[in-house]
Amino acid sequence: MTKVNITLNGQAVQVESGKTVLEAAQAVGIDIPTFCHDPELSKAGACRMCVVEVAGARNLPASCTTPVTEGMVIETESDRVINARKSILKLTWAGHPQDCLTCEKTGSCKLQDYSYRYDVDGSPYKGEVKEIPLDDTNPFFFRDLNKCILCGKCVRKCHEVNGAGAIDFMYRGFGTKVTTAFDDAIEESSCVFCGMCVDICPVGALTPKQGLNQGRAWEADKVLTTCPYCGSGCTFYLHVRDDKIVGVTPNFEGPMDGHLCVKGRFGWDFVDSPDRLKTPLIKKDGEFVEATWEEAMDLIASKFEGVRAQFGADAIAGLSSARTTNEENYLFQKLLRSMGTNNVDHCARL
Amino acid sequence: MAGLATAFGSGAMTNTIGEIEDAKAILVIGSNTTENHPVIGYRIKRAVKKGAKLIVADPRYIELCDYADSYLQLKPGTNIALLNALAHVIIKEGLADEAFIKDRTENFAALKATVEKYTPEYAAEITGVPAEEIVKAARLYAEAEVASIFYTMGITQHTTGTNNVLAVANLAMLTGNMGKPSGGVNPLRGQNNVQGACDMGALPNVFTGYQKVTDDAARAKFAKAWGVELAGKDGLTVTDMLDAAGSKDVRAMYIMGENPYLSDPDSTHVQQCMGSLDFLVVQDMFMTETAEFADVVLPAVSWAEKEGTFVNTERRVQKVNPALKPRGNAKADWQILTQLATKLGFDWEYDCAEDIFKEIAALTPSYAGVTYDRLGVMGIHWPCPDEVHPGTPILHVDKFSRGLGHFSAVEHQDPAEVPDEQYPFILTTGRILYHYHTGTMTRRSEGLKQIHNEELMELNPLDAQALGVEECDTVKVSSRRGSVKSRLKVTDRVPPGVVFMTFHFKETAANILTNSESCPTAKIPELKVCAVNVEKA
Ligand code: SF4
Ligand code: SF4
Ligand code: SF4
Ligand code: FES
Numbered sequence: 001m002t003k004v005n006i007t008l009n010g011q012a013v014q015v016e017s018g019k020t021v022l023e024a025a026q027a028v029g030i031d032i033p034t035f036c037h038d039p040e041l042s043k044a045g046a047c048r049m050c051v052v053e054v055a056g057a058r059n060l061p062a063s064c065t066t067p068v069t070e071g072m073v074i075e076t077e078s079d080r081v082i083n084a085r086k087s088i089l090k091l092t093w094a095g096h097p098q099d100c101l102t103c104e105k106t107g108s109c110k111l112q113d114y115s116y117r118y119d120v121d122g123s124p125y126k127g128e129v130k131e132i133p134l135d136d137t138n139p140f141f142f143r144d145l146n147k148c149i150l151c152g153k154c155v156r157k158c159h160e161v162n163g164a165g166a167i168d169f170m171y172r173g174f175g176t177k178v179t180t181a182f183d184d185a186i187e188e189s190s191c192v193f194c195g196m197c198v199d200i201c202p203v204g205a206l207t208p209k210q211g212l213n214q215g216r217a218w219e220a221d222k223v224l225t226t227c228p229y230c231g232s233g234c235t236f237y238l239h240v241r242d243d244k245i246v247g248v249t250p251n252f253e254g255p256m257d258g259h260l261c262v263k264g265r266f267g268w269d270f271v272d273s274p275d276r277l278k279t280p281l282i283k284k285d286g287e288f289v290e291a292t293w294e295e296a297m298d299l300i301a302s303k304f305e306g307v308r309a310q311f312g313a314d315a316i317a318g319l320s321s322a323r324t325t326n327e328e329n330y331l332f333q334k335l336l337r338s339m340g341t342n343n344v345d346h347c348a349r350l
Numbered sequence: 351m352a353g354l355a356t357a358f359g360s361g362a363m364t365n366t367i368g369e370i371e372d373a374k375a376i377l378v379i380g381s382n383t384t385e386n387h388p389v390i391g392y393r394i395k396r397a398v399k400k401g402a403k404l405i406v407a408d409p410r411y412i413e414l415c416d417y418a419d420s421y422l423q424l425k426p427g428t429n430i431a432l433l434n435a436l437a438h439v440i441i442k443e444g445l446a447d448e449a450f451i452k453d454r455t456e457n458f459a460a461l462k463a464t465v466e467k468y469t470p471e472y473a474a475e476i477t478g479v480p481a482e483e484i485v486k487a488a489r490l491y492a493e494a495e496v497a498s499i500f501y502t503m504g505i506t507q508h509t510t511g512t513n514n515v516l517a518v519a520n521l522a523m524l525t526g527n528m529g530k531p532s533g534g535v536n537p538l539r540g541q542n543n544v545q546g547a548c549d550m551g552a553l554p555n556v557f558t559g560y561q562k563v564t565d566d567a568a569r570a571k572f573a574k575a576w577g578v579e580l581a582g583k584d585g586l587t588v589t590d591m592l593d594a595a596g597s598k599d600v601r602a603m604y605i606m607g608e609n610p611y612l613s614d615p616d617s618t619h620v621q622q623c624m625g626s627l628d629f630l631v632v633q634d635m636f637m638t639e640t641a642e643f644a645d646v647v648l649p650a651v652s653w654a655e656k657e658g659t660f661v662n663t664e665r666r667v668q669k670v671n672p673a674l675k676p677r678g679n680a681k682a683d684w685q686i687l688t689q690l691a692t693k694l695g696f697d698w699e700y701d702c703a704e705d706i707f708k709e710i711a712a713l714t715p716s717y718a719g720v721t722y723d724r725l726g727v728m729g730i731h732w733p734c735p736d737e738v739h740p741g742t743p744i745l746h747v748d749k750f751s752r753g754l755g756h757f758s759a760v761e762h763q764d765p766a767e768v769p770d771e772q773y774p775f776i777l778t779t780g781r782i783l784y785h786y787h788t789g790t791m792t793r794r795s796e797g798l799k800q801i802h803n804e805e806l807m808e809l810n811p812l813d814a815q816a817l818g819v820e821e822c823d824t825v826k827v828s829s830r831r832g833s834v835k836s837r838l839k840v841t842d843r844v845p846p847g848v849v850f851m852t853f854h855f856k857e858t859a860a861n862i863l864t865n866s867e868s869c870p871t872a873k874i875p876e877l878k879v880c881a882v883n884v885e886k887a
Contacts, residue, residue, distance in 0.1 A: 298693065324543065
């Protein structure tokens with residue numbers, strides 16, 4: 001791989017040729033704002049939020065689409081760059097509802113964050129605010145297209161990563177929106193509710209229904225874990241507040257690049273289903289009655305010991321589980337084998 | 351599993367999910383990937399966009415068929431005829447990798463002799479797939495620079511399950527697609543920790559890491575580490591266990607986190623067997639259909655309330671971390687097991703899941719180098735023999751785990767039950783995107799429930815017309831073992847004569863119908879084929 005030498009904000013840097021200015025900057029920890037860029041999607045170069053100043057160039061190129069070249073001298077936060085970004089933000093605000101107070105995205109919204117960063121408090125332009133009805137028909141997420149900034153990431157995610165191709169740009173000019181084939185509600189489309197569009201939407205246009213009004217992004221603890229459903233083993237962060245799961249975000253750095261399906265993304269709420277078993281139960285005269293752990297354990301131990309004494313260890317058998325952890329499967333077979341039988345299996349054959 | 355172990359010496363997925371996109375050809379057989387392993391389905395679709403040729407073999411027209419260069423719509427239970435015919439064409443047309451066969455494999459002559467009679471025309475008669483399509487698929491697969499195979503229960507849940515797997519393995523060895531990136535033979539595991547449960551020895555014949563219980567050295571090692579005496583004969587498999595309960599040879603059972611009443615074939619029989627037990631303990635999060643039969647039910651915490659590790663289908667060990675406090679008096683399965691072991695007089699001391707993991711690593715060569723600290727955000731692929739080893743994404747690179755790859759000559763054999771006058775349809779079972787297994791978790795999820803909450807049995811429009819039924823009508827489906835009622839989805843996803851049901855819904859428990867007849871080697875029951883009758887309810 002050949003390397004090129006560039007200067008980034010005064011710092012001399014060596015970069016693999018073929019990388020973009022944005023990638024070069026990210027590699028050395030320089031944060032360039034982006035709306036429409038996503039590392040695994042095709043490059044759109046649409047929002048121009050990522051512009052930088054390159055010595056000798058007349059215009060400000062978009063860093064997400066501009067490859068590095070030998071000797072390039074780049075400023076990522078020059079006055080010209082900052083002014084350009086401010087104008088983009090102001091233009092965006094001209095058509096964007098200002099309801100950050102109640103918007104679920106507050107705290108993890110790129111429009112809000114960049115407005116703060118560049119001190120933009122709205123728009124001097126009087127734009128027309130859209131009045132597209134909120135789509136809340138599907139069980140998993142809201143679509144409030146009035147907040148959409150048309151970055152197109154959801155469209156590309158859906159086509160390029162999922163393959164469902166449920167949504168696309170429709171109409172032109174002011175009426176442009178990202179929607180389903182006949183502008184129908186999303187569950188009439190080929191959408192499979194993977195939620196991957198929701199998780200890369202930079203603003204509050206796509207919002208999960210779970211966790212609504214249950215806390216701001218920064219108030220939740222994020223715990224990395226592995227999906228309890230299929231064997232693909234996607235990993236994600238559970239958002240936890242006050243001992244409740246309030247949401248999920250993908251592990252973009254993980255082996256699956258943050259890809260998920262509907263079960264992992266939205267299917268975790270069984271955890272607090274009201275019919276969770278919360279105490280041991282012992283059947284007496286055909287009815288289950290609540291028992292203490294001590295009582296339950298004594299009974300099981302004495303029954304297993306009794307069966308073993310009377311009929312031998314092989315009269316005991318156990319089914320372990322493809323859904324519990326390695327540690328638990330290990331202990332399960334250890335327990336059965338320690339009792340003297342190899343009658344241990346699980347239902348993976350099924 | 352047994353099949354791949356015979357052919358290669360290891361039963362696990364040979365390659366990784368990340369490699370899929372760079373395959374030049376992909377054969378998906380008996381796997382509805384986009385619904386059962388969605389993120390792997392995304393990768394397969396992306397591979398196609400990058401130019402890979404896709405071959406799909408499935409009785410149902412699954413979503414991936416839309417992307418396929420070749421679709422082989424075989425009759426349920428005819429995999430071997432199809433796979434042998436593919437091998438036949440590959441050999442006949444000189445597309446086999448002679449060098450690989452010579453250097454890395456054995457028993458090729460037997461395979462060659464057996465597939466000789468599986469001409470595309472002969473296979474077409476058995477499978478219903480046109481001969482030209484078989485030839486085309488064989489060329490697509492064998493001519494690619496590197497090709498991978500993916501399969502799931504559509505291959506294994508047959509009375510010929512092990513032979514099906516062997517026939518799959520033959521194809522990959524025949525074309526030298528083993529031990530290289532984006533190739534291999536890749537069984538996709540249906541549940542989050544099937545791979546881990548197997549690795550951990552939750553099987554009747556092996557300890558952790560597939561160390562055989564019949565092996566004296568292995569037994570001595572575990573006996574010493576555990577301070578107990580160990581039995582040296584293989585135990586009973588799940589199907590045999592239930593039969594043994596029925597015959598009173600097994601008297602007491604301990605079931606942790608499984609719901610065999612709904613997941614196992616022939617529910618009526620399962621129920622009778624469990625009913626004959628003297629004592630049954632079920633440990634679960636919910637009062638499952640199986641737990642109802644128990645004498646003692648122990649409340650287990652959910653995955654979000656405990657620590658541990660899962661192993662995904664590509665042998666990647668990954669961390670599970672506690673996000674919530676245990677609900678009520680529920681406990682983690684490992685805590686319950688430890689408490690019970692202590693009651694039974696065993697000397698177990700574990701304060702946390704990591705203590706257990708360390709013991710596993712110490713006793714299991716393929717896990718020896720794995721520690722919690724090393725798992726990070728990426729996890730580690732076993733085998734990982736020591737603490738500086740990076741893990742092994744691709745198996746069988748320079749040699750097979752067993753030394754030489756072993757070709758097996760296998761013959762087509764009819765399913766245990768074939769349609770007849772009384773039961774003219776073939777029922778095949780599986781899962782859908784929005785639900786999982788017996789629905790214990792997904793049917794308690796509000797969103798998933800809202801999207802899909804009942805069985806919609808798939809029936810071909812021609813059959814619907816003949817029976818005088820329409821979409822959403824309720825039909826009665828009967829087999830030799832019982833009958834259920836289900837609503838209908840009329841769709842040409844299924845060919846005439848075949849119906850499809852899931853086993854997610856207890857109201858319409860498909861396993862009341864299914865056949866417990868199993869593969870003699872792997873003991874996996876034939877859930878993919880049984881004969882049923884369908885009539886208007
Ligand atoms: S949820 Fe997934 S399938 Fe549906 S529109 Fe979003 S990206 Fe596409
Ligand atoms: S909905 Fe969100 S991700 Fe999609 S185009 Fe609009 S702002 Fe971008
Ligand atoms: S998120 Fe979906 S694809 Fe990923 S492991 Fe969970 S169930 Fe499987
Ligand atoms: S992020 Fe570069 S143009 Fe949008």
